[in-house]
Amino acid sequence: MSRWEPDARGRLARAALDLYSERGYDQVTVAEIAERAGLTERTFFRHFTDKREVLSYGAAVLEEQLIRGVDEAPAGTGPLDMVGCALEAAADTVFGTDVTFAVRRQAVVKASPELLERELIKMAMFAAALAGALRRRGVADPAASLAAEAGIAVFKVAYQRWADEASQQPLREVIRACLAELKTVTGAG
């Protein structure tokens, strides 16, 4: 955002995660996060609205990438596979690069009902964004909503699994495996 604070968002997010891990989300103030990051509170609030928001770092970018992933999926791709393309593309950039961050992030989120709520809201927003992108690609409802919601289900399960196992696999591959598993589960019976 400003040249003299390189990667302020990332530094604040990492500082917040460190402090939440050490002391629990409820016990940490914005002032402490800023201090740990070597930045001011004013800088914090230029990047985030509150201390709950700080772990959603990257959510807006992720949402854009998901939409673009559906926009750019090859013609003739089925609805769920369009979502799969979007999830895999997104996994390569924002979320899927640092499993250590993911492991600690999931532990902190699980321990705080407030963060868990925020997480669920973000996931619902991603599902709505994906459904909208599918509709623009000509997928009718309820197929668009179902593919979007099922895709987010895959993402949630894959991301949690990736973090649970502190997996050496790239997130993209865990997503692909979970998508294949969903197809099996759906076909069985």
Next chain:
Amino acid sequence: MSRWEPDARGRLARAALDLYSERGYDQVTVAEIAERAGLTERTFFRHFTDKREVLSYGAAVLEEQLIRGVDEAPAGTGPLDMVGCALEAAADTVFGTDVTFAVRRQAVVKASPELLERELIKMAMFAAALAGALRRRGVADPAASLAAEAGIAVFKVAYQRWADEASQQPLREVIRACLAELKTVTGAG
């Protein structure tokens, strides 16, 4: 709960929904809900912890029914179809009987970020409960989590669709149609 307040929970839920529809969720107090229902505030708090909880009326019962539905699904049923059995069974009892209530409920929930949050939390709880039930039926992870999350995706889309259309169809049939559609969506591509 007590003989001289027949269906107090239901009366409070309907009174709350009336008031939320008329004036918006934020503008309504517990005292007003109790008054509209012809009951006391004390009775309100015997049934609900707060005014947000009152629209989740039936959630605990629904969760039990979902679990029982999976427990009782015929042997040899695939994971997603076990969840489908559970959703259809639940639809016949708690949620699926009064589309007019559902239409008004969804409108109120959509208008309130607070209620929407609560809704997402309940759905996450249902998914966790279903995944647990599937594991007890011998379904391994990630299949259990994926089938549970995908099932909840079906339920969300079906319930919304049922309310959107103020459908004359029973909820059970909308759920069945959405489950079939998810299978199509999953297979395509």
